[in-house]
Amino acid sequence: MSQTKHYLFAFFISISCAVFAQNEVIQDIEVVKLRIENTITQSEFDQKRGDYLSAKENLEKALEFAITIEDKKSQGVIYANIGKLQFTANEFDKSLASLIKAAEIQREIEDNENLAVTYSIKGSLHAGKEEYSDALGYFNSAKTLFEENDLEAKIPEITLNQGKVYFNLKDYKTAKSFFEKTIVLARKNNQKNIQSNALIFNGKSQVKLGNIKKGISLTNEGLQIAQSNKQIDNINEAFLTLSNIYKSDNDFKQAHDYLQKHVSLSDSLLAVERANRSLSGNKKYVNNYNVSEFQKLKTKVEEQESDSNLAKITTILSIALITILSLLTLSLYKNNNIRLKSNNMLQEKNDDLIEAMKRAELASKTKANFLSTVTHELRTPLYAVTGLTNMLLEEEPNEKQIPHLKSLKFSGDYLLTFINDILQINKIEANKVELDPVLFNLKTKVENVCSALNNSASDNNTKMHYEFQKGLPETYIGDNLKISQILINLIGNSIKFTKDGDIWVRVYSISNNANDYMLRFEIEDNGIGISKEKQENMFESFSQGSIQINRKYGGTGLGLSIVKGLIEILKGKIYLKSELGKGTTFFFEIPLTYAPETVKIEKEDxxxxxxxxxxxxxxxxxxxxxxxxxxxxxxxxxxxxxxxxxxxxxxxxxxxxxxxxxxxxxxxxxxxxxxxxxxxxxxxxxxxxxxxxxxxxxxxxxxxxxxxxxxxxxxxxxxxxxxxxxxxxxxxxxxxxxxxxxxx
Missing domain, CATH: 3.40.50.2300 (Response regulator)
Incomplete structure (x- = not known):
């Protein structure tokens, strides 16, 4: 019995030792993880100070710790930070390799939150290399992952970068849209730095679109936020932006004042950066000398202002010339290394441009071949569907079969129209879509569309209501096919997002001059509605209310883009009013010419x-x-x-x-x-x-x-x-x- 107790005692002792040892290992791992976090934080601090060497050393040290304890999540984060640091130091190839490694690890362990951050850095990397298509792809992927993980606070930085890419592509209208979205989101999340930067760049976009006053107002608003929060980089960006805006508006005094502020602040930033990087300070005297000489020369010229008009003109020109020469001298002394690097980049520009043109040409050919193949693969079986349906309708089918065959014919015709519309997006953007005006009965046309879609509405337990203005003429000259396509898309959209509700389709005149009418079409529903943030992008290609909505309700995101394009071709306009949870109303207005209905000419057989x-x-x-x-x-x-x-x-x-x-x-x-x-x-x-x-x-x-x-x-x-x-x-x-x- 005593021997049994001895064995039990020994067993419990061994178990206790094992548990104690395991706890020690767990504690050691937690200590290492804490050390990794502290080292990464120190690296970020070093990078903000401009001490890139220390930042890199700390990240490499953290990586060693993470590999030792097989902490995959930390490894992915560290590789991403190394890539970001290398990108800042213009080591693009090394940066790309580090980011690829980070993404591989994060995909393997499904660390989607940090994978989104990696994609965001990759987007910035490609934008820095002027590979804008790749940049937008990665920014979109990052945004999608942030949305899926409910990380709204991460999105403003993405939309800001997307706006900057479109700005560089000279698509100022799209850039403005992204900057405006960023401002709203940044304000909501109290992200002053992003809000300020977006306001400044939105100001730039407004100027490019011809709205100079609006541009100045937005830039000043961004400057005020930057100054209140001591955002030096944004302050400097605002000074340069305002200088350029006033210069474009021929207000040279203001342009000169803001340029001087920009130069002065740039000097301070450059001095700090030099100190942080332990660079030589030998040029400080030269810089101060040039500034002093500039002031002396300027004063000397200003003393001549009491001379004749010719002397005054000479004074102004002299000041301008001295300013330019002085700033050029400052630039030559302060930025010699940057200048040399820029020269090398400029030498590569031609090759890059040629390569970009080749890529664009290849992309265009690839797109054409893809569309050709897809069209063929879709239309070939559809030819069989529509052909067989027509044959069956002509062969005296059973009366019970006729409604089914007509529904099949309608579906086949609509599917063909839909396929053609997808392919016509390119034609719409290239202004290659032609109008086919005919005499048609508008009231009957809208009734037919509503009738054709009524079954789908009934499936959702939704009632459709049609209102055609009393006394409004019914027959017009216009492209009735395109009007049908618009109505099918908009009413179909309302049906999709409305269950157990109502849909109202209204047609009425808002003005007319003799036989020329401006008609408004309203498609109103009391469905799920659209949030304010999503409304501004509803007419973009492949745009949905959200990923969750797309998954739940389906759809390609092309319908409203096609609708907007067709309405613009018809010389009309479209807009919407919506409130989340209360419903949506789409309005579109198009001009149509009234024509009395004539005797129908029988089609020639x-x-x-x-x-x-x-x-x-x-x-x-x-x-x-x-x-x-x-x-x-x-x-x-x-x-x-x-x-x-x-x-x-x-x-x-x-x-x-x-x-x-x-x-x-x-x-x-x-x-x-x-x-x-x-x-x-x-x-x-x-x-x-x-x-x-x-x-x-x-x-x-x-x-x-x-x-x-x-x-x-x-x-x-x-x-x-x-x-x-x-x-x-x-x-x-x-x-x-x-x-x-x-x-x-």
Whole structure:
């Protein structure tokens, strides 16, 4: 029994020792972590003083500690701080390597908060290298991570940097928007330094946009905050900004005064920086000498002001010349190292510019190829959907099936419109969208859109209300398709964000001059609403109310951007009123011209017109690799009693044309083997007269020159409207003599 007690006693002693040892290890680790934090803090203090060498040594020491205890989180933070320090010292390549290492660690351990900080530093690094596209990408990633982690206080610095990038890109309107957003967020989070800096840069943007008074006001507001909070860098930035603004406004006295303040403060900052970096102070006497000489010369010239008008003019010019020479002398002595470095950078500018142009050209080509591929991949199956739906509707379907087929047709048509709209964003921005005005009934058009979307509203238990002003004319000349697209987007948006509520669609006139009306459309809902902060960016591409809203409600963020572009094309304007939790109202106003409704002209049936021709010898070749599309096109032709052959690749198409007489070739573009473009080029080497249509789903705007060079007679974009296809086919066949020999 005593032996058992002895064993138990020994067991408890060993357990106690193990626990004690483990506690000691834990305490040691906590001590090391505390040491890491203190060392990082010391490094940040050293960096603020300008003692970069000590800052670097402290960070390297902290990194050693973090690696010793395998503290991955601290390692990521330290690598990011090292990268930031290297960036400050203009060691861009080393900085990038450190930041990449930091991001790898932070992604591995899912430290998203600090990963966002790393992305922010990388954004600043790329901005410093004038790689603005990469900079914006990293700033957006950082902002997204901060939003996901509810770190609103971190966002103002990001939006400030985004604004500066757009300012450097000379997109002053977008820059202004970001600076204004920064001011609001910084004020909310009591971030005086960021608020001051954003006000100063917003002042710069306003001046670039032609608002000089507003620019001066904003810059002075930023200067006052900076002076109240002793923000030396912002004070200096404000002095230089005000000098430049007054100079642009031809107020040279004010410009000179602020420039002197800027130079004086820059001298002080440079002296502190030199002291901190233990640089030689030998130039202090030279600087003081130049300032003294400047004052003597200025005084001497000012004594001549009592002379004649000519002497006064000479005085002013002399002061200006002496000022310039003195400041130049100061600059040469004080900033010799900076000047040498700048010269080296300037020598590299041309190479960088050429490289940037090459990158831009490559990006443009990549974008065009991407859009072409995406368009083809989306439109090809959509051709099958719309084609089969039309065929089923024409084959006397069961009455119960007709509503479903019409809904399918509507969805297919809308999807095609949506795809085209996505691709038209580029056209809108490039002002390449053309208007197609026709006579239409506006009241009926809006009713049809509301009716088409009513089922979606019902699914959300939402009621739709339509109000058309009494006495308002109903028929107008205008681009009714674009108006439909605008309404579908806006009403669809309201339906998406309104459950168990109401949507009101109103149309009324706000002014008219004879037959010219300015009409206002209102789409009001009592849904979730939009916050004030989000409203200003609602019309930007890929913009949503928030990440959470995007995840919950879906959407691409393109709808409102398209809407704004289309409204501007229609010479109108759009704005919104919203309150979070209470609903949203979109208003848009467009001009339309009233026209009385005339007798509708029956559409010409080109299918019947073709059947009236002598088509006994007409033969058509379909070149298409998609089996469903082959069947649809063949059935359309057979319906018109036209014979056709089918091949599924470019090589076979060339051989078929060599061996047979065809009136028309319908050539797809993307196929296995050689493309339709290449096949057409080959055919044109031995047959210049054969009619060849490009029957394709590619984006036409970016490829038009290629179609022309290849030798196509016309282009039919898939999925096509059947009447358009029949019209083009009829025009070609009517001009050919069916009995004449076919071109070979």
């Amino acid at each position: 080109y299918s019947k017109n073709i059947s009236k021709l002598d088509i006994s010898n007409i033969k058509i070749l379909i070149v298409e690799d998609n089996k469903i599309n082959q069947m649809i096109t063949k059935k359309i032709l057979n319906k018109m009693n036209l014979e056709c052959d089918i091949v599924d690749n470019g090589e076979a198409a060339v051989e078929q044309v060599k061996q047979n007489n065809y009136n028309v070739v319908l050539m797809d573009i993307h196929m296995p083997g050689i493309s339709g473009l290449e096949a057409t080029k080959i055919i044109r080497t031995f047959d210049k007269e054969l009619t060849i249509f490009a029957l394709t789903a590619v984006t036409l705007e970016d490829k038009m020159h290629e179609f022309d060079e290849a030798g196509f007679d016309d282009i039919i974009s898939k999925p096509f409207k059947q009447e358009d296809f029949e019209k083009k086919l009829y025009e070609v066949l009517a001009n050919q003599k069916a009995t004449a020999p076919i071109h070979k």
